[in-house]
Amino acid sequence: MEVVQVLHMNGGMGETSYANNSLVQQKVISLTRPIIEEAITDLYCRTLPRSLAIADLGCSSGPNTLFVVSELIKVVEKLRKKLGHESLEYQVFLNDLPGNDFNTIFKSLPSFQKQMSCQMGPGAGPCLFSGTPGSFYGRLFPSNSLHFVHSSYSLQWLSQVPEGLDNNKGNIYMASTSSPSVLRAYYEQFQRDFSVFLKCRAEELMVGGGMVLTFLGRRSEDPSSKECCYIWELLAMALNDMVSEGLIEEDKMDSFNIPQYRPSPSEVKSEVLKGGYFSIDRLEVSAVKWNDYDSEFNPSVAFSDDGYSVANCMRAVAEPLLVNQFGDKIIDEVFRRYRKIIADHISKEKTQFINVTISMKKSGHFII
């Protein structure tokens, strides 16, 4: 599987789109907002730039895509006015893999920009948007060209399925029954990927530039901890049921693994310190319930069971990967079963996504 080609959230605006099934991700952005605001405030006050280049990495396509950057710009505008400084030009780069639905984002931009300019009032500088397709495990921007980088719920995705997972049959991710070699293969892939990510961003950010990253992660030091692996184990259950009924070929199931790693805070910190490009301002953990949707925002889920929104959210995220491996005919059935399994699980246990957020600055002594 070529992750760069295959991985993307479900596009469009339909029932199974990411745009309509990303309330959890929205909640996470709200939870981490104080950290993001603190970082951009600090950046502005330290550097007082005349133009501000911001990148959102793994922006996807939906209501969250423009939310963070618009909040960042509003914070800076408020500060600028308070301090009586001249207007800034904002340049925003929205990044995701080439399969992301950029067309839908771009079509929404004219009305969004109009609304932004109303909110910002007269005298504010232009907000200029570009989309940058490509993997963030490689260079995306010129050297020393960015002031601020944000990424939420994207960096848990690896650049590839780790090699050496041949003995992970019956599982599609790290699981309680996975061998130590599988756990090691996943961790080493995370280390390689995240160190490349840090090096690329260090090249692209100006000295003193800020970066806030939120991983879907875990609290525990145990990489097969239930809090990060179990949601995929439940999907494996649905798939294994279909294998036993002959609806999915066994060898397809055996060779399928999710290219994701949900790190602990100390694993994130360790890579940042190893790289030496950044100093850490904050490292925090937060949690959000699997079914933490607000039915006021999304009436379609108000009368459905607890498994519905979680299964839909996971479908919006994982469908392209599953279609690539198993074809599109089995998808509805997989998620029908997954929804039941999730609903059953939620009724018995406390279920949470764990978020690891790190705020950092590019160190002054790292000059290219």
Next chain:
Amino acid sequence: MEVVQVLHMNGGMGETSYANNSLVQQKVISLTRPIIEEAITDLYCRTLPRSLAIADLGCSSGPNTLFVVSELIKVVEKLRKKLGHESLEYQVFLNDLPGNDFNTIFKSLPSFQKQMSCQMGPGAGPCLFSGTPGSFYGRLFPSNSLHFVHSSYSLQWLSQVPEGLDNNKGNIYMASTSSPSVLRAYYEQFQRDFSVFLKCRAEELMVGGGMVLTFLGRRSEDPSSKECCYIWELLAMALNDMVSEGLIEEDKMDSFNIPQYRPSPSEVKSEVLKGGYFSIDRLEVSAVKWNDYDSEFNPSVAFSDDGYSVANCMRAVAEPLLVNQFGDKIIDEVFRRYRKIIADHISKEKTQFINVTISMKKSGHFII
């Protein structure tokens, strides 16, 4: 009609897509290539930049989209190696209106970038691509951030249908039967739009930065000259036939006008001199036959009549405008008739598109 929302070339890769019907535009790029190459060579030798930011305005979606920028980069790479200079980072911005099919471009980028990096060989810097949706009759990029701007066959499109065309019934553009007030309304809209374009680009380009623009234009000083207007008059014939048969409502036809102006060299020059932001290096006129396709490149047109490729090219360009005004049901029939009319016309007269190309530099005395 909101031109910003409605105007875009036909997306995708299908039979009526712009991607498959833009051989004339490709020919024009080949014709103007020496001027573009001269301009980028001059820019590189004068400024010897460590990074090079290039924008292609009105890039559309198809084989032409990446052709010009890749040629520009190859020219600079060759020069750099010849002069023994260090590698550059290339940052390419592909611009078009928000309705353009950016998804198709972005999906083709990974293989294109791989191919580029092979051709450029080891030691070459990264080529970083972004898409910038928005009208070029407004700001798209930060101040002093671009080195080079290219645009081909885009600037003849106006920001809006000129006001004051109420007395242009039976026509959809300037025509031999249009009144002087219609011709004036079109020309004044061109002047307003092009002066805004020049001001915005002057803000975005660095001092000394280069810009090469190719308009679909005319040689004659007569704005209703056949060489620029007749291709639209033939479309009006097809539409008027359908009005007379009751297939199109007359008031819809009466209120439809194409937001395009095809300027003469002296009209282009006059706006550039008026703005005062740029010095002119070259101003040239070239011509390309309406049916100047090469059947080797496009076997599907090899056995069809002369009207086929021209009608398809015009359809790829004008379909979204026509659908917006008349709905999509009449489209096939319009172009069936248009094709016949064009074929008949080509057999009787020499038919050419006229291209006006201008190469210029941002003047040193214009500093923001």
